[in-house]
Amino acid sequence: MSRKEEIFERLRQAVILGETEECAKAAQDAIDAGIAPMKVIKEGLSKAMEVVGDKFENKEYFLPEMLLSAEAMYAGLELLLPLLKTERAERKEKIVLGVVEGDIHDIGKNIVKAMLTAAGYEVVDLGVDVPASEFIEKASEEEIGVIAMSTMMTPTLVSIKDVEEKLAKKGLKGKVKTIIGGGTVTEQWRSKLGSDAYGKDAVEAVDKVKTLVEEIKEAVKLMERKRKKRGSQAGECR
Amino acid sequence: MTLREEVERSGRIKILFFPYGKREWFKKGVCIFDAAKALGIDLSSLCGGKGTCGKCKVKIEKGMKGLNSLTEQELKHITEEEIEAGYRLACQTMPTTTVSVYVPERSRIGKQRLQTAGLEVLVEQLNPFVRKYPVKLPEPTLHDSRSDEDRLLDALNAKYNLPTELDLNFEVAVDLANKLRDADWTVTAVKWKNKIIDIEPSDTSDRCFGFAVDVGTTKLAGFLMDLNTGKVVAVAARMNPQIPLGEEVMSRISHQMLEGQKGVEELQAAVVSGINEMIEECCEKSNVKTSEIYEICCVGNTAMQLCFLGIYGRYVAFAPYPPVLRRGVDIRASSIGLVSHPRANAYYAPVIGGFVGADNVAVILATRMLDSDEICLALDIGTNTEIDLGNKDLVMVDSCASGPAFEGMQIKHGMRAATGAIERVSIDPETFEVNYRTIEEKPPVGLCGSALVDVPAELLKAGLIDLTGKFVSEMAKETDRLRRGLKGIPEFVLVPQPETATDTDITITQGDIRELQKAKAAMRTGAEILMKRLGEKRKETVTESDISKLFMAGAFGNYIDPENARTIGMYPELPLERVEFVGNIAGTGARMCLISKEEREYAEKIATTVKYHELAADEDFQKExxxxxxxxxxxLDRYPDTANLLRRLGRIK
Incomplete structure (x- = not known):
């Protein structure tokens, strides 16, 4: 095993076993060894969280293990992210995450945050009891914005509907995409409420977010092309 | 295409059974009777599904249009009215779309075990609000031409020296002249608070009844009470007929939100019809006329209060969860359709908060926690579990969404406590053989709540799961019962198929264990946070040794094994002799408030003095x-006895 690979393996094990200190140490070693931080995140932390996600899916891991792994991952990220200056400046998609208005149960949301972060997304965590306007304001600031909402209760599902309606009113549907999840949320509810995607758990949420981001990118590209076309046509006229 | 349509096209449909809350996908065109059998639903039948006995009548609540038309056999057994109402014979009905099926009480083999018994608390003074006063009036003469009303009130005051000024209800006044004369001036006045609500001919003072109701989200329990003696005359129980409109409180509130005023009225009509059935059943059993019931006293959670009173409850479901009304409410029973005396009062006891209702007031009322010198802990276990901690200085309460896992929901082979439900389980730590007992000793259908406490405790003691709740995969070498099930997820076979009443093995899966962990952890966290916060208020730490008593309330609480519940960490580790089961305490509270003015006043005091703590907003919630x-x-330091037990068994070092 190369030195690089050895450090990645240490990082992965630290995250899978939820060892915060060891993860920070291994991340530091990776930095000292001069490995590109992005590579460290991808090969070490993200891969490990994928394993953790699989273990959660097949019920081997449970909430405490999941959150311990997340904690370890964050400890590594804390050291690595500041070094990503150049890459960070690039246009990047942001996931605006929160528990909807009227609900304050957030353990599930925190797990989704960890999995999205591990998958390389920048997550804006708005916390709990988040009003519709705040979700929309934050997401529409971004070039590529996805709103991820969760709720544990049935009645607060209407708060999701509120976000969808306000998005439609502002003509933001399609530009901003939404994904929902949580205790009472189902695929049936998704179609009723008009959200773009439903994630049954944190692992599925990441896959669905990937698709949504691609869809937005496509839409943005299409718009740009149209704009250019219009621009060149205007030029010809002149 | 919606997901549902997609699945239906692929030839599968979903069948939901109420009031069980069971649901499963089936092949299109499956007969409802077979689907019910596959799910272990105790649908009645004598002919075994040939359509000849007519016992398996079910009501189709949703999905009528996807059914085959009525068969000849059905026309023989189902009346026109029933057809109108959506009744079918389960064995003759083959849905091709998703359907909701309601199995009425009469079509069930085994009655669900509906616990009605609860702690009997000595009420110091029988002092109901309803009293009867027989009195003989002097006939009017030329020298005594007082009004009929004055004549009556004067005579009552003279004979009984009643402390408050009496008020004759106008509806009674309308008919007063005839009533007095027809009865030849010997009548009985029926008084509620200071109002005369009726005048009955002759002396009827020995017949004075009231009805106490525990309005549970899942179950209703009713008690016909003799207000002269304070004794229970008859008891009835029902599943709450609101269940098809939403299985738990949040879905009921959602029903109100989705359907608006219509939904509010549907929910109210449903619960009222359930109570009326119980009143009629009790009256019939004991030869009491419904018109002899002069007051109805209800206790239930805050959502049930809203549904019962016909109040729109949306905001209770949203943080910070404020209730609409806190105080106890008096309304005329007949105004919401309750069967009783036309001017009977219906009282709904006060609530503490959006998630802590009159049922929890009843817990404190009946356990006398607020009078105790020593600190007591109470757990009222349900889909929402309320936890109370404190003594005469201060009682605090919080509520947690423990979920319906211990009611058998979201558990692969879970079921409610009905005939054939496994209620006790033990696992031999050497041979891994499983011993079990079922309700009414019928072949096992599934697992009910008490068994769902035993199973993780027994698996833990047998070393089949570890302290994190994970199945220990190496143990598969020791026993075939531990195997990989669907999607490779581990499961343990509790009862192999030849022994079961269904067509599959009864297992407990890793996913089931996770659900049970979540439920028990919610309850345990509720207790832990209260210990911390009460300690802060008392300026001294509250530890296990400070808790002199643990009251376990709720129907489920009565059947669980306290040691196994402690082994899985459902409550703080207290010596088992400090655990007391108090049963259906909402029913007890309803009876107390019905027969005693003082208790009713005390309930009002509890509702204003007990301090509610919002658990989900507590900063330590996630960690705990x-x-x-x-x-x-x-x-494990918090569970020294359990740790010792596991150490002795070699499960931990």
Whole structure:
């Protein structure tokens, strides 16, 4: 095993076993060894969280293990992210995450945050009891914005509907995409409420977010092309 | 295409059974009777599904249009009215779309075990609001031409020296002249508070009844009470007929939100019809006329209060969860359709908060926690579990969404406590053989709540799961019962198929264990946070040794094994002799408030003095919850006896 690979393996094990200190140490070693931080995140932390996600899916891991792994991952990220200056400046998609208005149960949301972060997304965590306007304001600031909402209760599902309606009113549907999840949320509810995607758990949420981001990118590209076309046509006229 | 349509096209449909809350996908065109059998639903039948006995009548609540037309056999057994109402014979009905099926009480083999018994608390003074006063009036003469009303009130005051000024209800006044004369001036006045609500001919004072109701989200329990003696005359129980409109409180509130005023009225009509059936049943059993019931007293959670009173409850479901009304409410029973005396009062006891209702007031009322010198802990276990902690200085309460896992929901082979439900389980730690007992000793259908406490405790003691709740995969070498099930997820076979009443093995899966962990951790966290916060208020730490008593309330609480519940860490580790089961305490509270003015006043006092703590907003909630997910707890120092037991068994070092 190369030195690089050895450090990645240490990082992965630290995250899978939820060892915060060891993860920070291994991340530091990776930095000292001069490995590109992005590579460290991808090969070490993200891969490990994928394993953790699989273990959660097949019920081997449970909430405490999941959150311990997340904690370890964050400890590594804390050291690595500041070094990503150049890459960070690039246009990047942001996931605006929160528990909807009227609900304050957030353990599930925190797990989704960890999995999205591990998958390389920048997550804006708005916390709990988040009003519709705040979700929309934050997401529409971004070039590529996805709103991820969760709720544990049935009645607060209407708060999701509120976000969808306000998005439609502002003509933001399609530009901003939404994904929902949580205790009472189902695929049936998704179609009723008009959200773009439903994630049954944190692992599925990441896959669905990937698709949504691609869809937005496509839409943005299409718009740009149209704009250019219009621009060149205007030029010809002149 | 919606997901549902997609699945239906692929030839599968979903069948939902109420009031069980069971649901499963089936092949299109499956007969409802077979689907019910596959799910272990105790649908009645004598002919075995040939359509000849007519016992398996079910009501189709949703999905009528996807059914085959009525068969000849059905026309023989189902009346026109029933057809109108959506009744079919399960064995003759083959749905091709998703359907909701309601199995009425009469079509069930085994009655669900509906616990009605509860703690009997000595009420110091029988002092109901309803009293009867027989009196003989002097006939009017030329020298005594007082009004009929004055004549009556004067005579009552003279004979009984009643402390408050009496008020004759106008509806009674309308008919007063005839009533007095027809009865030849010997009548009985029926008084509620200071109002005369009726005048009855002759002396009827020995017949004075009231009805106490525990308005549970799942179950209703009713008690016909003799207000002269304070004794129970008859008892009835029902599943709450609101269940098809939403299985738990949040879905009921959602029903109100989705359907608006219509939904509010549907929910109210449903619960009222359930109570009326119980009133009629009790009256019939004991030869009491419904018109002899002069007051109805109800106790239930806050959502049930809203549904019962016909109040729109949306905001109770949203943080910070404020209730609409806190105080106890008096309304005329007949105004919401309750069967009783036309001017009977219906009282709904006060609530504490959006998630802590009159049922919890009843817990404090009946356990006398607020009078105790020593600190007591109470757990009222249900889909929402309320936890109370404190003594005469201060009682605090919080509520947690423990979920319906211990009611058998979201558990692969879970079921409610009905005939054939496994209610006790033990596992031999050497041979891994499983011993079990079922309700009414019928072949096993599934697992009910008490068994769902036993199973993780027994698996833990047998070393089949570890402290994190994970199945120990190496143990598969020791026993075939531990195997990989669907999607490779581990499961343990509790009862192999030849022994079961269904067509599959009864297992407990890793996913089931996770659900149970979540439920028990929620309860445990509720207790832990209260210990911390009460300690802060008392300026001294509250530890297990300070808790002199643990009251376990709720129907489920009565059947669970207290030691196994402790082993899985459902409550703080207290010596078992401090655990007291108090049963259906909402029913007890309803009876107390019905027969005693003082108790009713005390209930009002409880509702204003007990301090509610919002658990989900507590800063330590997540940490404590994660610790409590472990069996019995992450911090084994908090469970020294359980840790010793596991050490002796060689499960931990």
């Amino acid at each position: 919850y994660l610790d409590a997910l472990f069996f019995p707890h992450k911090n």
